[in-house]
Amino acid sequence: EAQVTQNPRYLITVTGKKLTVTCSQNMNHEYMSWYRQDPGLGLRQIYYSMNVEVTDKGDVPEGYKVSRKEKRNFPLILESPSPNQTSLYFCASRDQQQEWAEAFFGQGTRLTVV
Amino acid sequence: AQSVTQLDSHVSVSEGTPVLLRCNYSSSYSPSLFWYVQHPNKGLQLLLKYTSAATLVKGINGFEAEFKKSETSFHLTKPSAHMSDAAEYFCVVSDRYTGKLIFGQGTTLQVKP
Numbered sequence: 001e002a003q004v005t006q007n008p009r010y011l012i013t014v015t016g017k018k019l020t021v022t023c024s025q026n027m028n029h030e031y032m033s034w035y036r037q038d039p040g041l042g043l044r045q046i047y048y049s050m051n052v053e054v055t056d057k058g059d060v061p062e063g064y065k066v067s068r069k070e071k072r073n074f075p076l077i078l079e080s081p082s083p084n085q086t087s088l089y090f091c092a093s094r095d096q097q098q099e100w101a102e103a104f105f106g107q108g109t110r111l112t113v114v
Numbered sequence: 115a116q117s118v119t120q121l122d123s124h125v126s127v128s129e130g131t132p133v134l135l136r137c138n139y140s141s142s143y144s145p146s147l148f149w150y151v152q153h154p155n156k157g158l159q160l161l162l163k164y165t166s167a168a169t170l171v172k173g174i175n176g177f178e179a180e181f182k183k184s185e186t187s188f189h190l191t192k193p194s195a196h197m198s199d200a201a202e203y204f205c206v207v208s209d210r211y212t213g214k215l216i217f218g219q220g221t222t223l224q225v226k227p
Contacts, residue, residue, distance in 0.1 A: 031213045040123065042204060042217035043158075050213065058214070090157065096213035100146040100165040103215055105158040 002027050006091050006106035013081055013113055021076045021109050023091030029104075031096035032074040033058065034066065036087040037108075043090065049074055050096060081113045116141045118205045120218035128226050133192040135221045137205035140186065146208040147188045148215070149179055153201045161203075164188060175199070200225045 004025045013019055025032065033048035035058075045058030049068040063085055065077040074093075078085060089109045095101040121136040139145055147164040162173025169181045175198075179190045188205060205218040 033214070035217075040219060042219045043215075044217070045214055048212070048214060092215070094213065094215075099208055099210045100163055102148075102160045102163065103158075107157045 002104055004091055004093055004104045004106040006089075006109050009107060009109060011109060011111050013111070015082055015113055016080050019078050019081060019111075021078075021089060021091075021111070023074045023076065023106060024072050025074075025091075025093040025104065026072065027093060027095075027104065028071065029093035029095055030071065032068070032091065032093045034064070034074070034076050035090045035092065036060065037090060038087055046076070046089075081111075083113045085111065086113050087111060116145065116207050116209055116216055118147075118207050118216060118218040120203075120205050120221050122221050123219065124222045124224070126224040126226060127195045129197055130194050133190070133195045133199065133223065135190040135203050135205075135223065137188045137190065137218060138186050139188060139205075139207050141207060143210065146210070147179075147181065148206040148208070149173065149177070149188075149190050150204045150206060151201050152204065152220075158204070161190070195223075195225045197225050197227065199223060 007022050030051045034046040035043040037043045044060050047066040049055045091106040092103045094103040117140045119138045149161040150158040152158050162171045164181045171179050177192050203221045207216045
């Protein structure tokens with residue numbers, strides 16, 4: 001079954017404590033990305049990756065890092081989380097060779113930074 | 115630059131009545147457009163997509179959307195709402211060069227009994 005798996009689903013942390021949200025896909029997609037969802041703003045792209053070792057900033061990259069050492073994994077790293085990073089996060093992958101290709105999304109990670 | 119605008123942040127309908135969720139797009143080339151649905155505490159699911167093969171696109175659960183180039187619109191419709199349709203809906207355009215998906219702000223659909 002085609003799947004994007006994110007972990008954890010829920011996370012409460014304190015300001016400044018480094019955390020990583022994992023994302024894994026089983027469809028051999030080259031393109032992966034991270035989004036955050038905030039009320040009234042839709043989903044905004046944080047970072048994306050077009051292939052292994054190729055990453056680039058999206059619209060809201062400040063305070064985040066990513067890495068792409070293997071095709072299937074694309075972790076999101078918050079080195080020093082702050083309360084304004086409290087949000088719902090989604091990882092997605094798609095076949096970038098087709099402009100109309102469907103994106104597959106993980107179940108989301110609800111992060112609260114206190 | 116490409117963008118999408120969802121014209122209503124909240125739509126409320128009665129069960130059994132038609133649904134219309136409005137989306138306008140802006141693109142310098144023929145766009146790839148999508149509608150995604152997000153049920154409470156769930157991920158996003160593809161409803162339908164426009165790929166230039168046909169202007170009227172049929173999706174899952176009885177939803178349809180019509181691409182109108184002259185109006186730069188891609189409105190989502192359903193003839194008869196069901197309680198299970200209550201969710202948030204996103205209109206999305208794909209950037210052909212980067213693969214990036216650009217989301218509208220979302221429309222929350224409420225279905226009243």
